[in-house]
Amino acid sequence: MFIRHPDNPLITPATIRPSRPDLEVIGAFNAGATLYRGEVLLLVRVAERPIVRDEDWVQCPYYTPQGDLAIRRVHRDDPAWDLSDPRVIRHRATGELLLTSVSHLRLARSRDGVRFSVSDTPWLTPASPYEAFGVEDPRITRIGDHYYINYTAVSPHGIATALVSTPDFVHIQREGIIFPPDNRDVTLFPEPVNGQYYCYHRPMPGMFKQMSIWLAASPDLRHWGDSRLVLAGRPGQWDAGRVGGGAPPIATARGWLSIYHGADEHDRYCLGAFLTPYDEPGRIIARSAGAVLWPEAPYEVDGFFRNVVFTCGAVVMAGQVRLYYGAADATVALAEAPLDQLLDTLVPC
Amino acid sequence: MFIRHPDNPLITPATIRPSRPDLEVIGAFNAGATLYRGEVLLLVRVAERPIVRDEDWVQCPYYTPQGDLAIRRVHRDDPAWDLSDPRVIRHRATGELLLTSVSHLRLARSRDGVRFSVSDTPWLTPASPYEAFGVEDPRITRIGDHYYINYTAVSPHGIATALVSTPDFVHIQREGIIFPPDNRDVTLFPEPVNGQYYCYHRPMPGMFKQMSIWLAASPDLRHWGDSRLVLAGRPGQWDAGRVGGGAPPIATARGWLSIYHGADEHDRYCLGAFLTPYDEPGRIIARSAGAVLWPEAPYEVDGFFRNVVFTCGAVVMAGQVRLYYGAADATVALAEAPLDQLLDTLVPC
Numbered sequence: 001m002f003i004r005h006p007d008n009p010l011i012t013p014a015t016i017r018p019s020r021p022d023l024e025v026i027g028a029f030n031a032g033a034t035l036y037r038g039e040v041l042l043l044v045r046v047a048e049r050p051i052v053r054d055e056d057w058v059q060c061p062y063y064t065p066q067g068d069l070a071i072r073r074v075h076r077d078d079p080a081w082d083l084s085d086p087r088v089i090r091h092r093a094t095g096e097l098l099l100t101s102v103s104h105l106r107l108a109r110s111r112d113g114v115r116f117s118v119s120d121t122p123w124l125t126p127a128s129p130y131e132a133f134g135v136e137d138p139r140i141t142r143i144g145d146h147y148y149i150n151y152t153a154v155s156p157h158g159i160a161t162a163l164v165s166t167p168d169f170v171h172i173q174r175e176g177i178i179f180p181p182d183n184r185d186v187t188l189f190p191e192p193v194n195g196q197y198y199c200y201h202r203p204m205p206g207m208f209k210q211m212s213i214w215l216a217a218s219p220d221l222r223h224w225g226d227s228r229l230v231l232a233g234r235p236g237q238w239d240a241g242r243v244g245g246g247a248p249p250i251a252t253a254r255g256w257l258s259i260y261h262g263a264d265e266h267d268r269y270c271l272g273a274f275l276t277p278y279d280e281p282g283r284i285i286a287r288s289a290g291a292v293l294w295p296e297a298p299y300e301v302d303g304f305f306r307n308v309v310f311t312c313g314a315v316v317m318a319g320q321v322r323l324y325y326g327a328a329d330a331t332v333a334l335a336e337a338p339l340d341q342l343l344d345t346l347v348p349c
Numbered sequence: 350m351f352i353r354h355p356d357n358p359l360i361t362p363a364t365i366r367p368s369r370p371d372l373e374v375i376g377a378f379n380a381g382a383t384l385y386r387g388e389v390l391l392l393v394r395v396a397e398r399p400i401v402r403d404e405d406w407v408q409c410p411y412y413t414p415q416g417d418l419a420i421r422r423v424h425r426d427d428p429a430w431d432l433s434d435p436r437v438i439r440h441r442a443t444g445e446l447l448l449t450s451v452s453h454l455r456l457a458r459s460r461d462g463v464r465f466s467v468s469d470t471p472w473l474t475p476a477s478p479y480e481a482f483g484v485e486d487p488r489i490t491r492i493g494d495h496y497y498i499n500y501t502a503v504s505p506h507g508i509a510t511a512l513v514s515t516p517d518f519v520h521i522q523r524e525g526i527i528f529p530p531d532n533r534d535v536t537l538f539p540e541p542v543n544g545q546y547y548c549y550h551r552p553m554p555g556m557f558k559q560m561s562i563w564l565a566a567s568p569d570l571r572h573w574g575d576s577r578l579v580l581a582g583r584p585g586q587w588d589a590g591r592v593g594g595g596a597p598p599i600a601t602a603r604g605w606l607s608i609y610h611g612a613d614e615h616d617r618y619c620l621g622a623f624l625t626p627y628d629e630p631g632r633i634i635a636r637s638a639g640a641v642l643w644p645e646a647p648y649e650v651d652g653f654f655r656n657v658v659f660t661c662g663a664v665v666m667a668g669q670v671r672l673y674y675g676a677a678d679a680t681v682a683l684a685e686a687p688l689d690q691l692l693d694t695l696v697p698c
Contacts, residue, residue, distance in 0.1 A: 095558060097556065097557055155557075157557065158552060158554025158556070158557050159557070160576070176574060177576040179576075180528075180532065180550065180552040180565070181552045181554040182531075182553075182554045182555050182556065201529065203529040203530045204531075204554075205506070205508060205553075206555030207446065208446055208504075208505050208506065208507050208530070209444060210505055210506055210507060212506070214529055216529070217572070218572055220568070220572075223566070223567055223574035224572055224574060225525060225567075225571040225572035226525040226571065226572070227509070227528075227529040228525075228526065229478070229506055
């Protein structure tokens with residue numbers, strides 16, 4: 001039921017100015033989305049890597065505690081390192097991991113939600129030891145007159161979720177780490193329910209490995225507790241391998257609509273949807289049987305990481321869900337569906 | 350400087366009455382400790398397993414969602430399961446894990462802190478889907494006129510930390526999960542600092558695997574945020590592999606004293622200590638250079654899991670730190686040290 005926009009992909013790495021002359025942009029994807037003063041605003045995850053000057057060396061960028069970008073170089077013939085994964089390299093003896101790219105967040109704005117003007121400079125760059133390997137996958141939630149942006153903070157200390165807030169997308173207040181590692185795919189509810197703030201989050205237990213969507217509650221958006229499991233993958237289905245929050249919950253006449261991602265055992269990422277009552281965000285009352293969007297278009301099937309559609313944000317305009325999504329960890333794309341039709345397809349459970 | 354008590358180990362599995370006639374106690378260890386009405390109270394982790402009636406079958410106990418104890422049996426010749434670890438078995442195809450024992454918490458009390466009377470019935474048994482594989486490693490912290498007990502909740506959903514409170518060790522109030530999986534070794538501060546509650550916690554990032562001690566803050570003990578790294582292991586030393594909180598912080602004239610555990614790459618668990626200013630629980634000002642206690646006695650070197658000393662609680666009486674600790678994941682032991690001497694050995698950093 002989601003219809004891909006004919007101009008897809010809307011934002012590609014080639015259109016993004018690198019943050020430094022010695023870097024190249026290899027991904028512009030997984031964008032948070034919101035409406036702001038008559039425009040659609042996106043915060044795009046921009047992944048960069050050092051420009052390759054010598055194919056014999058792998059270059060691994062990271063931010064120092066002083067906030068400077070530094071590069072570790074590893075020779076391709078060095079047997080101490082496992083270089084089989086293009087995204088991350090691993091020291092065979094110590095287990096140390098280094099990433100081959102580093103992400104920051106970039107603001108893009110559009111009057112029609114299709115043609116975006118992307119800022120030439122970063123909106124948020126790594127600025128703490130918890131962000132040494134980058135800031136990723138932002139979700140934007142308007143709560144009252146502030147916008148809260150949570151994002152994944154990646155470093156040798158793990159994969160954590162941090163929060164910033166802004167009244168105007170100019171002044172940024174850092175609110176600290178809200179979920180210690182490993183935890184990502186946090187989606188904040190846009191208003192308090194029963195006097196508490198809520199969010200979905202996705203812990204990543206290392207031993208039991210069950211990657212499911214949990215709910216947490218907070219009095220103030222900074223301190224979170226009362227965590228409980230909400231939605232798990234279904235064996236044998238498209239979301240069997242793992243699930244995680246996608247776009248922040250959307251208030252509808254039938255309850256809270258969430259669009260989430262699921263992956264199967266082959267790391268093929270699709271999107272699904274579920275519904276909870278307005279006053280019980282931990283109770284699933286309906287869920288899409290199949291995926292609502294799956295990798296099919298060439299820019300979804302091929303890219304930096306193949307077979308991925310992954311959302312960090314959607315907006316509702318004139319009864320249409322405009323779903324912004326990352327395609328193949330490379331570009332920003334758009335698909336649209338009538339909200340009522342999307343709700344109609346969910347199967348009560 | 351810690352002197353082992355000559356009566357060690359103080360509590361052994363043989364002295365514990367099983368919670369059911371078809372179970373046997375295989376461990377009584379990792380006890381939380383507090384002073385209560387002139388007695389030393391321990392909450393002992395009691396590990397039980399189904400009595401072995403047929404050596405050909407591995408029996409894996411777990412609690413159903415209805416709170417009943419059930420047993421999965423796996424034949425030792427079944428090639429689908431990896432049975433090489435006596436503590437946990439793993440399905441080779443699905444990765445499913447089952448534990449071979451299940452823990453509950455048992456109250457023990459003593460007037461002299463040495464001779465303990467252990468209750469014949471459990472004090473806390475698994476009662477939620479997050480505790481299907483047991484409740485482990487309790488820490489007791491008196492805050493105001495209530496005692497807060499946090500413990501590790503283990504289930505297929507991961508290794509989480511839950512909280513209960515009690516005014517009298519009779520009436521128990523469940524406060525929910527305070528740290529989603531994987532996170533354990535939580536130690537609560539016994540009083541608010543600068544108007545906030547604090548705790549140390551130990552996230553377990555699965556990809557980067559850095560197992561360090563973090564601080565978190567809370568307005569109400571149920572909701573936690575502002576997580577930050579406090580103390581990491583030191584390469585090449587006894588705590589190189591991982592560190593985690595041990596006994597809840599002890600207020601001293603020089604600041605907060607914490608006794609923590611560290612393990613090396615061979616999973617040999619020792620205990621160390623560190624100090625923070627009273628009003629800055631996230632800043633280490635002194636730390637033990639070597640371990641303050643290491644596996645040496647026969648009951649520490651041999652047992653269910655060899656070469657482990659691990660603490661969940663200490664009390665201070667007449668200037669002496671009485672450190673209760675689990676020995677080899679099997680028994681409860683006691684070691685004592687003068688508080689001032691222990692503080693003197695810490696090296697400023």
